[in-house]
Amino acid sequence: MKTFCFIIIVGVVSFRTTTLTAQQCGGSSLIIQDQGDTIQPGEFPWLVALMYQLQNIDYRYLCRGSLVTNRHVITAAHCVHFGHTRIKPIEDLIVVLGRVSLKHWAKKAVFRNIISYIVHPDYQRLTGHGDIAILTLKEPVVFGPHIQPLCLWEGNNDLSAIVNGRGTLAVYTRVRTGNGIVLEVTKIDLQIVDPITCARSDNLLAQITSPRTFCAGHPSRPDPCRRDIGNGLAMKINGRWTLRGVVSMVLMNVNDTCDPTKLTVFADTAQYGDWIRNALTTTSNIPTSSISSAVQRGGSSMSIHNQIVDGDTIEEGEFPWMASLMYQLRNIDYKYICRGTLVSNRHVVTAAHCVHSRNVNISSIEDLIVVLGQVNLRNWPLKTVVRGVERYIEHPDYREETCDGDIAIFELKEPVAFGTHIQPLHLWKGYDDLDEIVGDKGTFPVWTRVPAVENVVNDVLFVPKKIDQVITDQITCDKSGYPFAEITSPRTFCAGNRHSLAPCYKDVGVGFAMEIHGKWLLRGVASVVMLKDNVTCDATKYTVFADAAQFTDWLEDICFP
Known part of the structure; x- marks a missing residue:
């Protein structure tokens, strides 16, 4: 068994094609002075x-x-x-x-x-x-x-x-x-x-x-x-x-x-x-969605069943705080790294080892981008937003060997506007005692491997699903097997349902959201998932989360100074 403390209101609007006249097209400030x-x-x-x-x-x-x-x-x-x-x-x-x-x-x-x-x-x-x-x-x-x-x-x-x-x-x-x-x-x-x-x-x-x-x-x-x-x-x-x-x-x-x-x-x-x-x-009309810009933090149309066995497909408007972190290869291709959670109009919380670990080789912060407003990276809706990263702040206590302090913040180069598909998740407020939430459930999206072509095993796609997991007490987690006692700390918690659908390495950094008094709050950041071979994640094992409640002051100081 291997551990992974590292990774890598709707309206229909019709549009017609705009064919421009010679006075409207071909405008540019382009001047050629020197070749190249x-x-x-x-x-x-x-x-x-x-x-x-x-x-x-x-x-x-x-x-x-x-x-x-x-x-x-x-x-x-x-x-x-x-x-x-x-x-x-x-x-x-x-x-x-x-x-x-x-x-x-x-x-x-x-x-x-x-x-x-x-x-x-x-x-x-x-x-x-x-x-x-x-x-x-x-x-x-x-x-x-x-x-x-x-x-x-x-x-x-x-x-x-x-x-x-x-x-x-x-x-x-x-x-x-x-x-x-x-x-x-x-x-x-x-x-x-x-x-x-x-x-x-x-x-x-x-x-x-x-x-x-x-x-x-x-x-x-x-x-x-x-x-x-x-x-x-x-x-x-x-x-x-x-x-x-x-x-x-x-x-x-x-x-x-x-x-x-x-x-x-x-x-x-x-x-x-x-x-x-x-x-x-010869073009047809296209339906699209219109949204309101007045949305509060922690709001979502998300509907979670009492128990999700195989995972429901995520719909538009669910998990509007979900972010995808990507980095650039050769200046032209973009590779997915991790998930993250939008907590303000300029800040995304993720796992520190998404950028800083021995398995990640990102040469420059200029190579990083954050994608928001998407349920699925396969489809790019009108409200998809991409932002460069201004700076990256990892918690000063982060240690790759123990996974303690495995939490970081991306500060975006430009702020985002909130709407139906982009909303921040509330930071945790109030009690931070883990015993208060043991036995409770949290919700988050996970990537699920499905065949791209039926019966073709090696040709797969990753489809986002939503699941809930039950928070367990620290002693039960530590006793569940190696290496939990070594990689957990007073600032982590474990969760899991031990069924067929669980987080895997592409879900590292995802936010563990809990609904408190009608609002969704960030309680955890996925840090460690267990592998039973080099590819397949072990759904029978717990997932380790950085407990965001233990880092509230640090998060507040950076995101809301």
Whole structure:
């Protein structure tokens, strides 16, 4: 057996697509001065990141795209299709807007699920021909300084009219820092070349281009690479930035790195104008929810049965204080770490070892983000909020070896607004004697492993369920088996029902909530779960919680000074 003291009122609103005129789209403060300049806020407001989900909890970067209406994104077809096969289920895809860099989560960042996408019928996966797709967002976005659509191409679609002209796009650039190689987003312009010059420059380019593609390049670095696939090449026409191409193919060296001396192949969007406009006009109404902003702390629509045997699926509005802690890999992918509990508009309480332990290697606080307003990391509702972390404070008594003081606070870079899906949990008030609550129940959400495909054991998803657990006395916990007597202290408590559903290592940091006089209060933070093998958690064993009641003064001093 192994221990884990470380880890890793609803209304329906109808929306229609907003197709902007030339006076409304393509606005930006974008200026190209030097090749490879870092992008500033307000530049490339149409820039989109397409990401996909792994096992319902981690997110991996997939492609770029360009916003062209309040509900549509244009990208490369092979970002979502391989031949006639979908790469990923549509429910696993999300679109991120309003951000310059995937490393820094701007306050105005917006997340949308995708309700459908269309791939051009002429798409050929071995060439750039027809390599264009349109994603339809589940809910529309609101335009502002950081989110604006790119204009669609109007008028002459003859490629010869733009040969030797320049287009602009944002690319990922590998930059060496003290923490190793990171990916930064920079802006470059590329010169469009004629088809003959393109075909003669490389035998492969002659095979993968068509009358509906064009090539562009620039002798200076950086150039587009694989992570820039789907990106839009923008040209300034009559003072407005206009979409002329979509990055389709880049040529690689023998060592599997991009070759900056080679031209980049673009799908020529001017050749698909009629198809694009027809797709943008065929959209359906979308229901969504409206909320009130006047919500008190500790309020929730949560309804818990007297006894939960197998766990009920969490519904919208339950556990509105629930937070997910994630960290960044390679500046583009995000990996789930722990749960946490929102206790103020800027503070999340979690377990100290979520960030500080021998099994966690997070190089910088800049790599941490907090996700709120979500029941399930698979779905990103309108009210999902992502915040960067300003600072991390662990309790001064925390010791990894004993798990005593295993409690910490994340201070968010910007405050959050409370609503139906985001509400803080009350800190514990009054008595802190554990004997007063022995035999009582507390409630919290847990991740439950379910098969992604029926009867396929190794392909699993993590689905959030709600459970309650009974608090036991310290002596019973210590005598229940090794190593409880060694890892508990006067500032911990044990709880468990010893049934088939219990917390596991992905639930570390979750808040143990108790309803006192009609309000939900934070009594514990999940610290230790027991494993019976390297993967499976032992539901017959107790869970150890840091007793938040013993740390109330410390929590109050930081969260409510």
